[in-house]
Amino acid sequence: MKQEEVNLCQIQEWYPKFKSVSIKTLIHELPESFVEYLLDDHGPFLLPASVVNEDALPNRICNPEEEEDYQVSEGSGDEAEQPPSPPSFPELELKIKESIESLGGAVFPKLNWSAPKDSAWISTTGTLRCTSFSEIALLLRSSDSLIHDLCHAYDSCSDKSLSRPPNFYLALRKWYPSLRPEMEFRCFVRDRLLVGISQREVTGFYPALLEKKSALEVVIREFFKDKVSQTFQLENYTFDVYVTMDDRVKLVDFNPWGAFTLPLLFMWEELEQNCAEEGHGVEFRIVESQSAVRPGLKTAVPYDYLATGPGSGWDQFLRNADQELERQTRSPEAGG
Template sequence: MKEAEVNRCQIQEWYPKFKSVSIKTLIHELPEPFVYYLLEESGPFILPQSISGDDALPQRIHNPEEEEDYEVSEGSGDESESPPPAPCFPELELKIKESIKTLGGAVFPKLNWSAPKDSAWIATTGTLRCSSFSEIALLLRSSDTLIHDLCHAYDSCSDKTSSRPPTFFLALRKWYPSLLPEMEFRCFVRDRRLIGISQREVTVFYPVIQDKKHELEASICEFFWDNVQPRFESENYTFDVYVTRAGRVKLVDFNPWGAFTLPMLFSWEELEQSFGEEGDNVDFRIIESRCTVRPGLKTAVPYDYLDISPGSGWDQFLRKADEEGRKQAQCPDAGA
C-alpha cells in the first residue's frame, strides 16, 4: 500500500467528487491546537472555555460555570493545585455550531478517515448523534480509534514518510435517525473490478437482506460502474454504501485495501485469491441464518492493531467461531 492510496480515502479528498451521491457533509480544517487538545492525555476532561450552560454535558464533563465548586479554600495547603486553564477555540466552535444548524440540528462526526464509534457509549444517546460542540469534543477526546488517524495513519504504507497527515479535518455528516443497519454494505475493489460485497453489521441476522439479495447486488454493482469506478483513482480499495428504502444507493465512505480496514464476512486471503478467478461474478456475502452469525468481528480498534497471526488468541478464537458456525449451520432454523 502507498501513501497516495491512503490519502485518497480521506473524506476531504473524496467527498467533493462524490457529494451528489453521498450523505450531506460539511468539512472543517482543524487548527493544530485543537489536534493537541484531542491528544492530551493528562488531567481531567475540560470543556473549551466558551462552552457553558445548556451546551455543557452535566454530570459527565466539567462546566466552567461550576468552577467555584472546585475552588480550594484558603489555608488548605493545596493552593498550588489550581485547575488547568480551559482551552479556547472560538472560531472553530462558531463554525461547527453553524454547520450543525445547516445540517438540521444533528450530525455525526469523523476525522480524515475514522469516526469515534468506540466512544458512542459515553454519549447521552449512546450513539454518535451530536447537536453541540461539547458533544463532538467529548466523543473525539474519548475515542481510542481516532488515535489511528492522529498518530498511525501511514503505518501500513511501504513508502511511509510521516506518521500523520499535515492537516486534520473534521467532517460533520447529517444525522438520519431512520437509517437501517441492515442496509449498509462494504464493497471490495481489486484492480478496479468489484469482486466482493459484504453485509457491514456482521453480528445480526437480517431476513430482509436474504429476500432482497439479488436486487441489492444489482443496485450496488450498477452504482459502482456508473459512479465509483470512473471517478476513484485507486486500483485497489473498499467503499461503503447505504441502500435507501427507495432502492437508491448512497456512498458512505472509502477505505484502503487491507491494512486497518475490516474485511467483514471475508478474509483478506480470500479476497486476494478471488481476484485471480475468471469472470466478473461478485461474491455477495450475508448472514444466512441466526446460526451463522460471526461474533468477534465488530471491534473498536483498527484491523492492523489486532494480533491475528497463527497461534494468537484472535486466530484461535476465529477458528473456533468458524468451526462452530459450520456445526450450527445444520441446526433446525438454519434456513429461517
Template sequence: MKQEEVTCCQIQEWYPKFKPVSIKTFIHELPESFIQYLVGDSGPFLLPTSVSNEDALPNRIHKPEDEEDYQLSEGSEDESEPSSPPPSFPELELKIKDSIESLGGAVFPKLNWSSPKDAAWISTTGTLKCTSFSDIALLLKASDSVVHDLCHPYDSCSDKTMSRPSQFYLALRKWYPFLRPEMEFRCFVCSQQLVGISQREVTAYYPAVLEKKDELRDLIHDFFLDNVEGKFKSENYTFDVYVTKDRRVKLIDFNPWGAFTLPLLFTWEELEQGGRVEEEVDFRIVESQHTVRPGLKTAVPYDYIDMSAGSGWDQFLRNADEELQQQMRGLQKQVHKHLPSG
C-alpha cells in the first residue's frame, strides 16, 4: 500500500467531489492546539470548557475531584495552589454548534479517516450520536482509533515518508437513526474495475436481501459506473455504500485496498484474481444461517459502532481469519494425502 493511496481516502479529500451522492457532511479544519489536546495523556480526563454550556456528563469529567474515589496523591501540588485551567476552544465550538443545528440537531463525528467507534461505550446512548461539542470532544478524546489517525495513519505504507498529515479535519455527518444494517455493502475496485461487492453485516442472515440479490448487484454496479468509475484518484481501493428503501445508493466512505481494510466475505487473493478476469461482478451476501460469520461486527451505519478498521480488534480478526484459512488449507492437504489413489 502506498502513502498516496491512504492520503486520498481522507474524507476532506474525496467528499467535495462526491458530495451529491453521499451523506450530508460539514467539514471543519482543526487547530493544532485541539490536536495536542486529543493526543495529550497527562493529568485527569478533562473536557474543554463549553462556552455554550452544553457539557457531556456534567460534574464528572470536568471535575474529577468530585468523584468519590478521587484522591490527591502524595507529592502532588498543594490543594491551595491554582491548577491549570481546563482547555477551551470557543471558536471551534461555535462553528461546530452551527453545523450540528444545520444538520438537524444530531451528528456523528469522523476525523480524516476514522470515527471514534471504539469509544461509543462512553456516551450516554452507547452510539456515536452527538448533539454538542462536548459530546464530540468526549468521544474523540477517549478513542484509540482517533489516536491511530493522529499518530500512525501511514505505518502500513511501503513508501512511508511522514507519520501524520500536516492538517487534520473534523467531519460532522448527519445522524440517521433508522438505517438497516443489512443494506450497507463494501465494493472492491482493482485496476479501476469493480471486481467484488460484499454485504457489510455478515453476522446475521437477512432473507429479504437474498430475494433482492440481483437487483442490488445491478443498482450498485450502475452507481459505480455513473458516479465513481474514473473519478477516484487510486487505481485500487474500496468504497462503502448504503441502499435506501427507495432504491437510491448513497456513498458512505472510501478505504485503501488491502492493509487494515476488511475483505469481509472475500479474501484479498480472490479479489486480486477477480481483477484479472473479465466477468460479472462477484456479489456476496450471507445466503443462509450456515454462512453467518459470528463475532465479526460490521453493522450499519459502520461509523456508529464500537469496532474500528485499523483498530487492535480489527487486526486481531484479520489475523485470526488468515490463520483459519491456513489451517483449512493444511487440513485439505492432509486429507488428500491419505486418500487412496486411483
C-alpha cells in the first residue's frame, strides 16, 4: 500500500467529488493547537473553555483520588501550585457552532479517516451524536482509536515518508436518528472490480436482510457502476454505503484495501483469491443466523496492529465460530 492510497481516502479529499450521493457534511481544518490538545495525555482531563456558554458539560472530568494534587493550600500564596486553566479555541468553536446549526442541530464527528466510535460510551446518549463543541471535544479527546489518524496513518505504507498528514480536518456529518445499522455495507474493490460486499454491523443478526439480500446486491452494484467506479481514482479500495428504506444508496466512507481496514465477514486472503479467479463475480455476505454473529471488532488500535494471522487468538476464535456454525447447520435439529 502506498501513501497516496491512504491520502485519497481522507474525507476532505473524496467528499467534494461525492457530496451529491453522500451524507451532508461540513469540514473544518483544525488548528495545530487543537491537534496538540488531542494528543496531550499529561495532567488532568480538561475540556476546552466554551466562549458561548451553552454547554452543560463541566470544564474538567474529575478523578476524586487525584483532586488533592491540584488543591491550593491556605496561606501558600503564589508559591502554591495553581490548577491548570482549560484551553480555549474560540474561532474553531464558533465555526463548529454555525455548522451544527446549519446541519439541523446534531452531528457526528470524524477526523481525516476515523470516527471516535470507541468513546461513544462516554456521551450522555451512548452514541456519537453531538450538539455542541464541548461534546465533540469530549468524544475526540476520549478516543484511543483516533491515535491511528493522529500518529499511525502511514505505518502500513511501503513508501512511508511521513508520520502524520500535514493537516488534520474535522468532518461534521448530519445526524440521522432513524438510521438502521443493518443497512450499512462495506464493499471491496480490486483492480476496479467489485469483488465483495459485507454487512457492516457484524455483531447482530437481522432476519429482514435474508429477504432483501438479492435486491440489496442489485442496488449496491448499480451504485458502484454509476457513481463510484469511474470517479474514485484508486484501483484497490473499499467503500461503505448505507441503503435507505426506499432503496437509495448513500456513500458513507472510503478506506484503503487491506492494512487497518476491517474485512468484516471476509478474510483478506479470501478476497485476494476471489480476484484471482476469473469470472468469480461479487460475493455478498450477511450474518445469516444468530449463531453466526461475530464479536465486536471496534478495537482501540488499527486492525494491522492486531495479531490476526494463522494461529493467532483472533484467527482461532473465528475458525471455531465458523466450525460451530457448520456443525449446527448439519445437525439433525437443523434439518441438515
